[in-house]
Amino acid sequence: MTMWRHFVHGATRPSVAALWGTLGVLLFWAACAACFVRPSVLGGLDPGYFARTDTDDFGHLTGTLFGLHSRPAPPLSLTLVGASATRESVDDERRLASALSTEVGAEVEVVDLTAGALTLWEMIGALDVLPTGSRGVVVLGIGPRTMATGTDRLKELLEAPRLGLDGESLLDEIRRAGLTEPRRTGLWVYDHAQFFLSHVYCFARVFLGPAALLRHRYTGHRAATDVRQGALDERLRDTMQVYFENADENFARLERLISRVRVPGRLEVVLLLAPMNPSRSAGLYDERATSDFKVRLEGLSQKLGVELWALDGEAALGADDFFDSVHLRSADGQRRYTDRLIARLRAPLRSTSAEAFRR
Structure with a gap:
């Protein structure tokens, strides 16, 4: 009781003793948080x-990563990683899980690690959390913009991290980029203080309850207006202007990522080209950059022995299926795309299942 009395006095009657009591209480709770609040x-x-909110991709993604960090690997899983174009292309992850389980003959857990504007570095950090012994398939949704982003973006992410977890692979990439890696002590609250302080609103969720993620932001909407589409296209062109400056380093990062994650026969990696509106692709990307991107991606696929899928044609996606340059708005288009993804995933999932491994 003395401690609490000093705390109240420290807030209402300034004095040396009351001040020490107040500081003691604050330090006590800070120490508890540092020791016990961890992934x-x-x-x-x-x-x-x-x-x-229901559109806070990175808050939700961080919570998903905490869950992966704290439990053993499921018997068989599909891990979907990518930016918003990949997120919007799958119609329903529950339907995806159910259909894959039926096709494979074993329960398949779908792990959704997609988020708007997810960078290659954040993909690396997220996949660092995959449980040891994971079986199944990791699908990496990759678009030209992902491979054009330079280390200036990594500097911004170090100053204002959007994820509350990282791992040795991400720290290694930070060092390779010539940047100073963040200090790590093993105390999550301290090591990730920036993320923790920017997410203090989470305490309100104790009373409000969890926010249900709104996966699809464009489904059923009318296509973007010319003004909005023009602004989006301009940002995309600005990013692609530095493609050739950053492509070498980014493809080397992607190669290291695949090599770290893939365990042949147990955990396979698939490269998935992000959807693109066929009516806007011409002129939107620098033709040389687009050609180079596809050639490099195909070369990397062959070098590492991983599959590269481009499902737009198989799903018969047309301009009417898109909200803008890369995001699907048509529920039917999402269904067709997901159906093709299910059909393609059948073989690699079967080959990595425990039953196939025993055979």
Whole structure:
């Protein structure tokens, strides 16, 4: 009781003793948070508790990563990684999981690690959390913009991280980029103080409940207006202007990522070309950059022995299926795309299942 009395007095009657009492209480709770608030403890919570709103991809993604960090690997899984173009192309992850389980003859857990404007570095950080012994397939949704982003973006992410977890692979990439890696002590609250302080709103979720993620932001909407589409296209062109400056380093990063994640016969990696509106692709990307991107991606696929899928044609996606340059708005288009993804995933998932491994 003395401690609490000093705390109240420190807030209402300034004095040396009361001040020390107040500081003692604050330090006590800070020490408790530093010691006991960590991913393995938070992993049991619904990911929605870490999301500000139903469109907070990175808060929700962080909660999902906490869950992966705190539990053993499922028997068989599909891990979907990519930016918003990949997120919007799958109609329903529950239908995807159910259909894959039926096709494979074993329960398949779908792990959604997609987020708007997810960078290659954040993909690396997210996949660092995959449980040891994972079986199944990791699908990497890759578009030209991902491979054009330079280290200036990594500097911004170090100053204002959007994810509350990282791993040795990401720290290695930070060092390779010639940047100073963040100090790590093993105390999550301290090591990720920037993320923790920017997500203090999570405490309100204790009373409000978890935020259900709104996966599809464009489904059923009318196509983007010319003004909005023009602004989006301009940003995309600006990014692609530096493609050739950054492509070598980014493809080397992608190669290292695949080599670290892939365990042949147990955990396979598939490269998935992000969807693109056929009516806007011409002139939107620098033709030389687009050609170079495809050639490099095909070469990397062959070098590492991983599959490269481009499903736009198989799903018969047309301009009417898109909201803008890369995001699907048609529920029917999403269904067709997901159906093709299911058909393609059948063989690699079967080959990595425990039953196939025993055979």
